[in-house]
Amino acid sequence: MATKHNVLILGAFDRFNYxxxxxxxxxxxQLTTYGYDFDPQFFGIxxxxxxxxxxKPTQNIRDFYRICDTAEGRTSVIVAGGEAxxxxxxxxxxxxxxxxxxxxxxxxxxxxxxxxxxxxxxxLGGKTELPFVLTKTDxxxxxxxxxxxxxxxxxxxAIFDRFPELAQxxxxxxxxxxxxxxxxxxxxxxxxxxxxxxxxxxLMSKFFPLETLVRLASAAVQQYVAQNRRSxxxxxxxxxxxxxxxxxxxxxxxxxxxxxxxxxxxxxxxxALNHDDHLAVRRIAPRLKSKAMVFDAVSIWDVMYLxxxxxxxxxxxxxxxxxxxxxxIPYVGLEVTKLNSYLATWGVGMLRQSVxxxxxxxxxxxxxxxxxxxxxxxxxxxxxxxxxSFSLIKQKVFTI
Numbered sequence: 001m002a003t004k005h006n007v008l009i010l011g012a013f014d015r016f017n018y019x020x021x022x023x024x025x026x027x028x029x030q031l032t033t034y035g036y037d038f039d040p041q042f043f044g045i046x047x048x049x050x051x052x053x054x055x056k057p058t059q060n061i062r063d064f065y066r067i068c069d070t071a072e073g074r075t076s077v078i079v080a081g082g083e084a085x086x087x088x089x090x091x092x093x094x095x096x097x098x099x100x101x102x103x104x105x106x107x108x109x110x111x112x113x114x115x116x117x118x119x120x121x122x123x124l125g126g127k128t129e130l131p132f133v134l135t136k137t138d139x140x141x142x143x144x145x146x147x148x149x150x151x152x153x154x155x156x157x158a159i160f161d162r163f164p165e166l167a168q169x170x171x172x173x174x175x176x177x178x179x180x181x182x183x184x185x186x187x188x189x190x191x192x193x194x195x196x197x198x199x200x201x202x203l204m205s206k207f208f209p210l211e212t213l214v215r216l217a218s219a220a221v222q223q224y225v226a227q228n229r230r231s232x233x234x235x236x237x238x239x240x241x242x243x244x245x246x247x248x249x250x251x252x253x254x255x256x257x258x259x260x261x262x263x264x265x266x267x268x269x270x271x272a273l274n275h276d277d278h279l280a281v282r283r284i285a286p287r288l289k290s291k292a293m294v295f296d297a298v299s300i301w302d303v304m305y306l307x308x309x310x311x312x313x314x315x316x317x318x319x320x321x322x323x324x325x326x327x328x329i330p331y332v333g334l335e336v337t338k339l340n341s342y343l344a345t346w347g348v349g350m351l352r353q354s355v356x357x358x359x360x361x362x363x364x365x366x367x368x369x370x371x372x373x374x375x376x377x378x379x380x381x382x383x384x385x386x387x388x389s390f391s392l393i394k395q396k397v398f399t400i
Contacts, residue, residue, distance in 0.1 A: 003073055003074050004039065004072060004073025004074065005036060005037065005038035005039065005073060005074050005076070005397060005398060006038070006039050006041070006067070006071045006073055006074065006075040006076065007031065007038050007039065007040045007041070007076050007078060007397060008041050008043060008064060008067060008068065008071075008075065008076070008077045008078070009023075009024045009027055009028070009040060009041065009042050009043065009078050009080050010043045010044075010064060010077060010078070010079050010080060010132065010134075011023050011024065011043075011044070011079065011080030011081065011082065011084070011132070012044060012045075012082065012087075012092070012095075013042060013043075013044045013048070013050070013055055013056055013058045013080070014044030014045055014046050014047075014048035014050075014058050014096065015044075015048075015050075015095050015096065016050060016053060016055075016270065016271045017269075017270040017271075018269040018270055018300055018303055018317065018319050018320070019081075019082065019201060019269075019270075019317070019318060019319030019322075020080075020082060021050065021053070021054060021055040021056070021300050022201045022204065022300060022319060023080035023081045023082070023148075023149070023200065023201065024040075024042050024056045024080055025054075025056065025207075026200050026201055026203050026204060026207070027040075027078060027080060027148065027200065028040045028056075029203070029207045030200070030203060030207075030387070030390045031390070031393075031394070031397065034394050034398065036394075036397075036398045038397070038398070041059065041067065042056040042057065042058050042059065043058055043059050043060070043061065043063065043064040044058035044059075044060065044061075045060065045061050045092050045096060045124055045126075045131065046058075046060050046061075046096055046124070047059060047060045047063075052299070053298070053299040053300060054216070054299045054300035054301050055300065060125070061124060061125055061126060061131070062125045065127055065139070068138075068139035068140075068141060068142045069139050069140045069141055070140075070141060071141045071142075072141075074143050074397075075141055075142050075143050076142075076143060076144050076145075076146060076396065076397045077134060077136075077142055077144070077145045077146065078146045078148055078393070078397075079132050079134065079145065079146070079147050079148065079150070080148055080149070081148050081149035081150060081151075081179075081199065081200060081201075082149070082150070082151060083150075083151050083152060083154065083155075083338065084131075084132035084133075084147070084150055085130075085132070085133065085150060085152050085155060085159075085166075085170065085187075086152065086154070086155050086156070086159055087130065087131055087132055088116075088117045088120070088130060088131070089117050089118075089120035089121040089124055089126050089130070089131055090116040090117050090119070090120040092120070092124065092131055093120040093123060093124060096124075117129075117130075129163055129165065129166075130163060130166070133166060133169050133170065134169075135169055135172040135173070136172075136174070137172070144174035144175070144396055144397075145172075145173055145174055146173070146174055146175040146176075146393055146396060146397075147170075147173050147175065147176045147177060147178075147194075148175075148177055148200055148389075148393065149177060149178075149179050149197070149198075149199045149200045149201070149389075150176070150177070150178050150179065150183065150194075151178065151179050151180060151183050151199075151318075151338050151341070151342075152178065152182075152183040152186055152187060153180055153182035153183050153186070153337050153338045153340075153341035153342075154337045154338055155183070155186050155187075157186070157189075160190055167190040167191060167192055170187070170190075170192045171191065171192055171193075174396055175195075175392060175393060175396050176192070176193075176194045176195065177194065177195045177196070177197045177389050177392075177393075178194045178195070178196060178197075179196075179197065179198060179199040179342060179345075180196075180338075180341040180342045180344070180345040180346075181196065181341070181344070181345045182341040182344070182345075183341065184196050195389070195392070196345075197385050197386060197388065197389035198322075198346055198382040198385050198386045198389075199318075199319075199322050199342070199386075200386055200389070200390070201319055201322050201323075201326070202322055202325060202326050202379075202382045202383060202386050203326070203383060203386050203387070204304060204323065204326050205308070205326040205327050205379070205383075206383060208301075208304065210305075210308060210309070210327075213301060213304060213305045213308060214305065216299075216301035216305070217299075217301050217302050217305040217306075218298070218299065218301075218302050220295070221295065221298070221302045221305055221306060222305075224265070224293060224295075224306075225305060225306065225309045228263050228265075228293075229309045230309060230310070230311050231262065231263055231311055232262055232263035232264065232265045232293070232310055232311060233253075233256060233257070233260075233262045233263070233264055233265065233310060233311060233312050233313075233314060233364065234265050234267065234306050234307050234310040234312070234313045234314070234315070234320075235253060235264060235265065235266050235267075235314050235315060236266070236267060236268065236269045236277055236280075236314075236315035236316065236317050236320055237249065237277065237280045237284070237315055237316050237334065238270070238276065238277060238280060238316045238317075238336070239276035239277065239279040239280040239283075240276070241280075241316050241334070241335060241336070241357075242279075242280035242283060242284060243279075243280070243283065245357050246283050246284050246287055247287055248357050248358060249284050249357055249360070250284050250287035250288050250289075252357060252358070252360035252361045253284070253288060253290070253292075253360070254288060254289045254290050255361040256360070256361050256364050257290040258290065259361065259365075260364065260365065260368065262311055262312075263291075263292075263293065264288075264290060264291075264292040264293065265292070265293045265295070265306060265310065266281045266284070266285060266292050266293070266294045266295070267281070267294070267295040267298055267302070267303060267306055268280075268281055268295075268296070268298065269303055269315070269317045269319070269320050270317065277317075278296060281294055281296070303320075303323070304323055307320060307323040307324055307327065307329060308323065308326075308327040308329065310324070310329055311329075311330070311368065312324075312329065312330045312331065312332065312364055312367050312368055313329055313330070313331045313332070314331070314332035314334065314360060314363065314364055314367075315332075315333075315334060316333075316334045316335065316336045316339065317339070318336070318338050318339045318342055321333050321339060321342070321343065322342070325346070325375075325378060325379060325382060326379060326382075326383075327379075328372065328375040328376050328378075328379045329375070330351070330367035330368055330370050330375065331347075331351060331367060332351070332354075332355060332360065332363040332364055332366075332367050333347075333351075333353075333354035333355070334354055334355060334356075334357065334360065335354060335355075335356055335357065336354070339354055340353075340354045346378070346382055347378075348370060348374045348375060348378045349370060349374060350366050350370070351366075351367055351370060
């Protein structure tokens with residue numbers, strides 16, 4: 001009788017953030033290419049269904065623990081990616097519970113009275129000290145824990161003091177791939193050795209070429225792209241970065257559209273806590289002198305299709321830039337540490353450096369001037385490297 005392969009994919013798929021929603025889709029797609037029979041299951045912290053915007057429905061963390069303890073056959077846990085090492089239970093509860101979020105401004109004072117991470121863990125039903133830091137010894141029927149495409153360039157070294165067992169637990173991972181050199185170096189300084197590969201989302205263009213993607217996009221996005229293909233700039237920014245820079249950003253966007261004869265498309269990529277791109281769009285758009293096309297309600301397919309057909313992408317989103325890389329579209333990264341770290345590792349030429357908001361127009365001009373062959377070559381290198389990472393994961397998941 002053939003061995004049953006259970007693949008439990010765990011991550012922040014229970015909220016609308018473009019990159020997080022991409023991870024389980026790409027993991028399932030790539031594992032399917034190997035021809036093995038396996039049972040993929042998807043887990044967030046809470047039960048969710050974001051299929052209307054392209055996400056995978058998730059079971060909750062209690063379901064995850066139950067299956068890890070009772071599954072029959074070979075069971076592999078894949079922590080899907082992102083900044084999973086430093087994620088705490090209280091940070092997740094903030095994004096999932098409106099009441100808890102409403103108390104956020106008091107958390108600094110509350111932290112001296114109550115352990116917020118422990119409190120949130122109890123509310124959410126967590127068993128491990130940190131949500132996504134797991135080992136196979138935590139469960140009765142789990143054969144391995146795999147970390148895929150993790151980032152940690154913003155990792156505060158103090159977290160290893162706050163959670164003394166963290167480094168040792170990470171060392172027990174059966175496979176550990178990180179997406180940028182800064183993350184690799186930070187973890188290595190604590191004796192945690194990893195392999196460096198591009199973010200697995202880079203494979204999106206392999207599975208969703210333009211002729212496939214157009215059928216997944218909304219009618220409004222299809223129409224806009226058909227009328228403006230490769231003649232617009234896609235712009236996105238996190239609210240926390242935009243809220244004190246609205247006029248500066250608007251001025252730079254006006255310079256770009258006037259000076260480079262580009263249309264402007266503005267679209268939220270994340271609406272989860274600490275992203276809130278939609279709020280940034282609402283604050284910047286009224287300050288523009290030029291006309292912009294603003295998309296408010298979008299799916300991950302709309303975002304992907306809009307970036308894949310843009311003349312240039314500019315924004316604070318790491319996975320916005322990775323989408324541009326995957327479709328060989330010029331890109332400009334803006335003022336975010338994890339984006340800076342990724343571009344420094346995998347970017348092309350002058351695009352390895354992000355720019356400040358006041359230099360956005362200059363950055364876009366520079367990006368448009370990049371040789372298309374360089375962008376195509378970078379895409380090939382990253383896709384091949386991501387496939388190599390998955391070939392190593394395949395050996396872990398499907399080899400008995």
